[in-house]
Amino acid sequence: MSLTIRHVRLPFLAPFTTSFGTEAERNALILLLDSDGVKAQAECVASVAPYYSYEDNQTALHVIRDHFAKLLKDLPTPQEFTLKADHVRGHNMAKAAVEMLLWDYHSKRKGVPLVRELGPSKGYADVGISLGIDKKEVTRKRVEAAVERGYQRVKLKIERGKEFDIVKSVRDVFPDIVLSADANSCYRLKDAPAIKRLDRFGLVYLEQPLEHDDLLDHAKLAKEITTPICLDESVTSADRAAQAFDIGAAQVVNIKPGRVGGLGNSMEIAKIAKKHKGHVWIGGMFETGVGRSFNISLASSKLVDYPGDTSPNEKYFTRDIVKNPFTMTGGRIRPNKGPGVGIELDERYLEKVTVKSWKIF
Ligand SMILES: [Mg+2]
Incomplete structure (x- = not known):
């Protein structure tokens, strides 16, 4: 069983400006779980800076690695995880990334689409x-x-x-x-x-x-x-x-x-x-x-x-x-037909756009 977090950097086709400022690329944390051959994926929606909310990739990485990773080892259902993770105040983006990873994992285990x-x-x-x-x-x-x-x-x-x-x-x-x-x-x-x-x-x-x-x-x-x-x-x-x-x-x-x-x-x-x-x-x-x-x-x-x-x-x-x-x-x-969230990762491109990778366990 393993959990890896990758920081990926994907350039946008065109920069996007809001009242916060301009962003030219997506800096995402991608979570990859592998348990007995069931491979689940999720993404943390935090970004490089705490503009949209107080969370950013650094806080999310810390909270997932130091607080949520140990909860993941028992492969709880998403609902069980949400209850267990409740002792951490806030940090919803970090929570959501792990919760979605579990949705993907469990629906893949059952062989049904997430939808x-x-x-x-x-x-x-x-x-x-x-x-x-x-x-x-x-x-x-x-x-x-x-x-x-x-x-x-x-x-x-x-x-x-x-x-x-x-x-x-x-x-x-x-x-x-x-x-x-x-x-x-x-x-x-x-x-x-x-x-x-x-x-x-x-x-x-x-x-x-x-x-x-x-x-x-x-x-x-x-x-x-x-x-x-x-x-x-x-x-x-x-x-x-x-x-x-x-x-x-x-x-x-x-x-x-x-x-x-x-x-x-x-x-x-x-x-x-x-x-x-x-x-x-x-x-x-x-x-x-x-x-x-x-x-x-x-x-x-x-x-x-x-x-x-x-x-x-x-x-x-x-x-x-x-x-x-x-x-x-x-x-x-139309949503992917699954199982799980139904994505086919482009492993080679993922490797190419990975800036840094952490093997959590
Ligand atoms: Mg809005």
């Missing part, structure tokens, strides 16, 4: 696109290409002070597309008047306008604007999701398994949203083909009703570390 293990499935994931901040003309061209390509929703990254122009320049040309905007926490409640000006564009939701850990001000903002609020960063657990819906801080949640500690918690949040007549979709963290495959399986759940940021691999990378990248038809992607 089936996650409950009733639509059989496909509805796909939207997330566009980084760029020049207006460039953004408009990208929207046009996305619409032609069949993406079911276009999300624009916005930044404080430029939000109106960014959204207007697209809405003027594309009056009917399903459009949303993601602020990545760049506003405070005092910016409500500027945010309110976006109401006229009929956005399907505005994502995470306020502080990354706030619920209360979002609930106040929700009373001032007509655009539904979608929470991303603020929803870090099922309890937080329930609180957000209870106080009216959100009508939509962007579920990222990495942010909430794994697939089990993700499903829980989807159920909570449904109970509150809210909506959910699956977000992305520029995952390689490994993490992307888990997201597509989750996004295929019947509990997930909005298109997610689950583009096919080709949007981000010229070459991925999997041999079976996804293809999108009519704005939909």
